[in-house]
Amino acid sequence: MKDKTVLVIGGGILGLASAYYLNKKGFQVTIIDSGTIENNCSFGNMGYLSPSHYVPLASPGIVAEGLSYVLNSKSPFYIKPRLDMDFFKWAWKFYRSSNQKTVEKNAPSLEDLLKLSRHLMDEIRADIGDTFDMETNGCMMMCHSKAAFEKELKVAEGGKKYGLNTVILNREELQKYEPDVELDIYGGVLFTDDAHIHPGKFMHAMKNYLEKAGVRFQLNTTVTGFKKSASGVETVNTDHGDFQGDYTILSAGSWLGKLTHKLGHPLMIQGGKGYSTTYENVEKNLHYPAILVDGRCAMTPWKHTLRIGGTMELSGLNDRILIKRMHGIYESVKKFYPGLKIEFPTIDKIWTGLRPVSPDGLPYIGALNGFQNVFVAGGNAMLGVSSAAGTGKLISSLLENEKPEIPIGAFNPGRFS
Numbered sequence: 001m002k003d004k005t006v007l008v009i010g011g012g013i014l015g016l017a018s019a020y021y022l023n024k025k026g027f028q029v030t031i032i033d034s035g036t037i038e039n040n041c042s043f044g045n046m047g048y049l050s051p052s053h054y055v056p057l058a059s060p061g062i063v064a065e066g067l068s069y070v071l072n073s074k075s076p077f078y079i080k081p082r083l084d085m086d087f088f089k090w091a092w093k094f095y096r097s098s099n100q101k102t103v104e105k106n107a108p109s110l111e112d113l114l115k116l117s118r119h120l121m122d123e124i125r126a127d128i129g130d131t132f133d134m135e136t137n138g139c140m141m142m143c144h145s146k147a148a149f150e151k152e153l154k155v156a157e158g159g160k161k162y163g164l165n166t167v168i169l170n171r172e173e174l175q176k177y178e179p180d181v182e183l184d185i186y187g188g189v190l191f192t193d194d195a196h197i198h199p200g201k202f203m204h205a206m207k208n209y210l211e212k213a214g215v216r217f218q219l220n221t222t223v224t225g226f227k228k229s230a231s232g233v234e235t236v237n238t239d240h241g242d243f244q245g246d247y248t249i250l251s252a253g254s255w256l257g258k259l260t261h262k263l264g265h266p267l268m269i270q271g272g273k274g275y276s277t278t279y280e281n282v283e284k285n286l287h288y289p290a291i292l293v294d295g296r297c298a299m300t301p302w303k304h305t306l307r308i309g310g311t312m313e314l315s316g317l318n319d320r321i322l323i324k325r326m327h328g329i330y331e332s333v334k335k336f337y338p339g340l341k342i343e344f345p346t347i348d349k350i351w352t353g354l355r356p357v358s359p360d361g362l363p364y365i366g367a368l369n370g371f372q373n374v375f376v377a378g379g380n381a382m383l384g385v386s387s388a389a390g391t392g393k394l395i396s397s398l399l400e401n402e403k404p405e406i407p408i409g410a411f412n413p414g415r416f417s
C-alpha cells in the first residue's frame, strides 16, 4: 500500500494506534489535530489496560444509580440540565441500551476487543520499547461495603466464561498486598490479567516512534468540513488549507459527533468529563492500581507517583472544572485509604478530559454509513486506552480488505441509524 495515503483526524490514542498499524502496512499517514497532542483525553487518564471490563458502561442499574446522584454536587455522576436535542437523543438510546439483554449481546464483542488489545500492547511494548512504565500486576477492585463486595464477586464469577483470572481477598489479605498504606476496605478482587501504563508517557513514546517511522503530523489544524465525491470524501477542509487522502479516518474523540454531522451522518457521542490529579514523590505508595468500586473512582501508582481520578460529568464539550467533583474523588480515596498521605490539590493541579461515550458504551469501528473511503475509530468511552491497539489494528485490516482479527458487527458505526 506504499502509494496509498491516509488522513487520520484526531491524534488521541485512537488516532495514534490507527496510524501505527497503517504505517506498518505501508500506508502514507498524516495525522491532523487541532491541538499539539500534549494534553487530550488520552494523557491524564488512569492508564488501565482492562480485559476485566467486559460489562459495557450501558448496563442494568446505571441509569437509576446516575439519577440517584444527580442532586449531590460531589457525586461521581453529573448531568448538566440543558436544551440539547443531540443529548436527548443520546440519553434515550443510552437508557434503551442499559438492560441485561443488550449487555449479554455486547459483552462478548467488547471482551474480544479488550483481549486483542491487551495482547497487542505487549507487542507494541516490545516494538517501540517500554518508556511508559507498563506494569502487568493486575488491577484491584476495592469494596468498602459488603454489598459492593458481593456484587463484585458476581463480576468475577461472570468473567470466568471469558477466561479471566481473579484472586478474592478479604480485609486482612488485602492489607498484606498493600503493606505500606492503611486500608479501610471490606474486601477486594484482584483481576490478574489487567495491566497499566503511564498514558502520557505512552502518548509521547508513540508520537516519537511514528514521527521517526515517517508519519506526518499536521498540528494546530482544525478540520472544518469536507468536499464529498460520489463514494466518499475527496477533500478535507481545515483552517490551514485543504488536504487530500485516499482514505480518511475519523478519530476525533468526543468531537466525532460534530465531525460526522458535517458529513451528513452524525454519530451519537457525548463527552463524559472526568477529573484526575497526580502526586509525585509519594513515599508510601500503593503497589497495585485500584478501582474503588463503591467509591466510584480509581487510583494508579507508578513507583513514587500516584494518580487519583474519576467522575462522569455529562455537561457538553467544555473543560470547565467543578472543584466539588474533585472533592468527591479525594474524599472517597481518604475513606478507603485513611493512611495515605496526600493533600487536596490546588486547582492548577487538576486535569480534566472528555471520554467519547456512545449510547451503548461500545466503540464505533468501521466504515461510516454510505462512504467507501471514510472509517471511524472512536467512541471507546471509559476504555480508550484498553481498546486502542485492537481498534487501530482492525482499522488497518479494514483498509487492506483483510478479514478482521475479531468479529466487528457490534461496533458498526451505523448501528443507531
Ligand SMILES: Cc1cc2nc3c(=O)[nH]c(=O)nc-3n(C[C@H](O)[C@H](O)[C@H](O)COP(=O)(O)OP(=O)(O)OC[C@H]3O[C@@H](n4cnc5c(N)ncnc54)[C@H](O)[C@@H]3O)c2cc1C
Binding pocket: 009, 010, 011, 012, 013, 014, 015, 032, 033, 034, 035, 037, 040, 041, 042, 043, 044, 045, 046, 047, 048, 049, 050, 221, 222, 223, 224, 251, 252, 253, 254, 255, 259, 272, 273, 274, 275, 276, 309, 310, 311, 352, 353, 354, 355, 356, 377, 378, 379, 380, 381, 382, 383, 384, 385, 386, 387
Ligand atoms: C478520568 C479518566 C480516566 C480514564 N481512565 C481510563 C483507563 O484507565 N483506561 C482506559 O482504557 N480508558 C480510560 N479513560 C478513557 C480514555 O482516556 C479515552 O477513551 C481515550 O483517551 C479517548 O481517546 P480518543 O483518541 O478517542 O480521543 P482524544 O484523546 O480526546 O483525542 C481526540 C483528538 O481529536 C482532536 N480533534 C477533535 N476535533 C478535531 C477537529 N475538528 N480537527 C482536528 N482535530 C480534532 C482533539 O484535539 C484531540 O487531540 C479515562 C478517561 C478519563 C477522563
